[in-house]
Amino acid sequence: MRVLLVEDDTVLGAGVRDQIKAEGHSVDWVTRLDDAADYIAAATYDLVLLDLMLPDGRGLPFLQNLRKRGDVTPVIILTALDQISDRIDGLNAGADDYMVKPFDLAELSARLAAVARRYTGNPNPLVEIADLEVDLAAKSVRRQGKLLSLTAREWVLFEGFVQHPGQIISKAQLEDRLYAFDIEIESNTIEVHISRLRKKLGREKIVTVRGMGYRLGET
Amino acid sequence: MRVLLVEDDTVLGAGVRDQIKAEGHSVDWVTRLDDAADYIAAATYDLVLLDLMLPDGRGLPFLQNLRKRGDVTPVIILTALDQISDRIDGLNAGADDYMVKPFDLAELSARLAAVARRYTGNPNPLVEIADLEVDLAAKSVRRQGKLLSLTAREWVLFEGFVQHPGQIISKAQLEDRLYAFDIEIESNTIEVHISRLRKKLGREKIVTVRGMGYRLGET
DNA sequence: CTTTTCCCGTCAGGTAGCTGTAATAAACAG
DNA sequence: CTGTTTATTACAGCTACCTGACGGGAAAAG
Incomplete structure (x- = not known):
């Protein structure tokens, strides 16, 4: 080694x-x-x-x-x-x-x-979602081969979706991912981050489930 | 996880x-x-x-x-x-x-x-009802493999049926699932929701028991 | 140190689509 | 046939959500 x-x-x-x-x-x-x-x-x-x-x-x-x-x-x-x-x-x-x-x-x-x-013999597993290639270990996403630069929060949110494909994730859960559990948030921060994520990943990658949360789009 | x-x-x-x-x-x-x-x-x-x-x-x-x-x-x-x-x-x-x-x-x-x-997500346990696949954790339903998009209320009602298969659920009970116990409702809201659900799931999935309520159809 | 850049939380205005209501039709029991 | 219960459709209000903009602040660049 x-x-x-x-x-x-x-x-x-x-x-x-x-x-x-x-x-x-x-x-x-x-x-x-x-x-x-x-x-x-x-x-x-x-x-x-x-x-x-x-x-x-x-x-x-x-x-x-x-x-x-x-x-x-x-x-x-x-x-x-x-x-x-x-x-x-x-x-x-x-x-x-x-x-x-x-x-x-x-x-x-x-x-x-x-x-x-x-790590021996483990090339990084790639998760493929439509035209995205997600490397969870490297914390990187490529879209049509091009490396996207997600910010820290954006990545944390997106990681959540990738780790629970198909699952609906509530805004409360997403908040918990971003902030320590004692910190309060009083605005639509999550929605804004989702919006920014969609702009980078492609609008259809994250689906809104009104009243319940968000989930990853069907591949 | x-x-x-x-x-x-x-x-x-x-x-x-x-x-x-x-x-x-x-x-x-x-x-x-x-x-x-x-x-x-x-x-x-x-x-x-x-x-x-x-x-x-x-x-x-x-x-x-x-x-x-x-x-x-x-x-x-x-x-x-x-x-x-x-x-x-x-x-x-x-x-x-x-x-x-x-x-x-x-x-x-x-x-x-x-x-x-x-961790590469293990699929959640699925409940099968005729041609439906229900994932309670993901709050998702597939019909013949195709993902149905239920609204929040629709899901809450349907979840109730899936969690109590074969059991007759009264309209009062369904109301209690949707609304806080103190809120009154004075119209056929439940019936409307059931109707909308049936349109998505297939008419025979929810059976009317006249005078008593509804229950899940036989698998 | 100053300037620049970027990230992030907040807010406001706009939009879409869920949901309750009611009116009408259909199904059912007696 | 009659009264009662349930189905279905249409519609309007409203709530949850989207998004562009702004400013504070931190880090990077100069």
């Missing part, structure tokens, strides 16, 4: 690198996001270990960008920010897992193995 | 169950490994949330056994904070993820979504 380690802490980085090598994998170690981008562009890795705080920027936007470009390489986030919100943001940004520093090296091994198991 | 929750703590269990339900998934909740085995054998789940310490045994051997039998249902382990070695063992035993108690419900959502990403 080829692993790219993006970590600026030299002590921790060396420890992680040695551990992974000890497991029989090959490791490239960079300390800056710029370098990481170059390395990823040049070679294909089976796993990226990504620190979120780096000298030349934050890791989260970097990861989002990566996913937006259609890259599906498994990413495990390494973070000192032990706040739950950061962890969730990481997962939502397209990370496959996260580890909070300082972490046990044995735990690193276990997660390494889990990710490897999850 | 169908979720099996294996957790003996009643407070935590109830919270998790409610959260998952709020996301639109269906949940079965058991507190013993024996029961879990029965449930898994009887139905197919899309996700299992597994506590490791249960009254009738430990979850780890249970999980290993499950994997040994070739079951690949995604499993997320729920474990107390102080059992780090268990977490590693869990991942090695074939778990897809773990969560440390006490965990934030928002984090549960995120991880649920991560698992659901890989």
Whole structure:
């Protein structure tokens, strides 16, 4: 397995690198996001270990960008920010897992193995809906081959429809997908997002069921 | 998505169950490994949330056994904070993820979504009535394969018939389904709705029982 | 730091289609 | 045949929904 380690802490980085090598994998170690981008562009890795705080920027936007470009390489986030919100943001940004520093090296091994198991021999399954190609893992949609750029909320909503094809999803459920359950919303936000989605996907892809909610159109 | 929750703590269990339900998934909740085995054998789940310490045994051997039998249902382990070695063992035993108690419900959502990403929707159970296929979860009816679009009221009425097959339902009862119990109605609204329903479903699907109400036609 | 860009929540005006009502026809029981 | 219950159709009101526009705010660009 080829692993790219993006970590600026030299002590921790060396420890992680040695551990992974000890497991029989090959490791490239960079300390800056710029370098990481170059390395990823040049070679294909089976796993990226990504620190979120780096000298030349934050890791989260970097990861989002990566996913937006259609890259599906498994990413495990390494973070000192032990706040739950950061962890969730990481997962939502397209990370496959996260580890909070300082972490046990044995735990690193276990997660390494889990990710490897999850992804070996699994090219990303594509869901086809009329002229759309949806890659749930990569969070990407193509329409007639052309990559659509959905915003974060748009994707969350659309993902819901794809995961429950044919099922009617109420506006309350869609709200729950977008917002933490304690946050109130007092306007037609959902309708607006649906409208924006339809403009990108094609009007007929999302069907209104008056008084009940929305559902994916028949393929 | 169908979720099996294996957790003996009643407070935590109830919270998790409610959260998952709020996301639109269906949940079965058991507190013993024996029961879990029965449930898994009887139905197919899309996700299992597994506590490791249960009254009738430990979850780890249970999980290993499950994997040994070739079951690949995604499993997320729920474990107390102080059992780090268990977490590693869990991942090695074939778990897809773990969560440390006490965990934030928002984090549960995120991880649920991560698992659901890989989940390719199993079709919901269908109720068959003559040439109709009824999907209660999706609130959809197909007639000879073609999707019918019922309105909100129509669906509520029809759902009532499907949930009580063969049973005679009075017009008063149907009114109660449509309207809050205090609202009065002074016209033949129910009859009109029945008429509209019959036009969509096929005249013979709903049988009039003069003086008493309506019931579903013989399958 | 300033400028620009983009995302998102809110609002208002417009539209479509569901739904209750009533009028009329049909079915049924005695 | 007569009275009663149910079916069907048409229609108007109203509610849920759609969509373009706007501004605040955050992130990216300069």
